Amino acid sequence: GNSVTQMEGPVTLSEEAFLTINCTYTATGYPSLFWYVQYPGEGLQLLLKATKADDKGSNKGFEATYRKETTSFHLEKGSVQVSDSAVYFCALGDTGNQFYFGTGTSLTVIP
């Protein structure tokens, strides 16, 4: 079946450090891939998405590339800010409108 495996947290970084959060998936067919961000006390917000192999999603300095050969969709940001502190979820959407979420990675950025 379909599933998403996400890097365990929590992750603590200093401001301006490089961020990578690993995400790999298992899927049949041609899923879409998403990263969501959840700030404290809020619901999940779509951060970026990619709908086919080799697509790169990007938003707010974050990037992730849909790698079919390695079944991965790692999230990266070159220079994190304190305001990026949140929980990040990798997700997969299949052709049947079902969604599968990773367990979430908590990021804390310290000044």
Add this chain to the structure above:
Amino acid sequence: GAGVSQSPSNKVTEKGKDVELRCDPISGHTALYWYRQSLGQGLEFLIYFQGNSAPDKSGLPSDRFSAERTGGSVSTLTIQRTQQEDSAVYLCASSPGFYNSPLHFGNGTRLTVT
């Protein structure tokens, strides 16, 4: 435009009472999802609606949980005879229902069972 709206935002109830949680999806979104998020945990899928029908109820934890959707719009998640383990944040999400379309989440209802 308006996002997904959930009410109440917080609910405290006594063990054994019934609760109803409401979700107003984005207008025109045909697909609606309920998830549960326990403290420090990921998302647990509960149920999915396409229009008014629920093709996938596999995530409902027990027969104390039920959900309905009327008019292809508002959905209500009902928990009967609440237990302390039901305490969590209940998240609703909607989508246009097209392939590749992302989910849009509400801010959730925080349920506390005392």
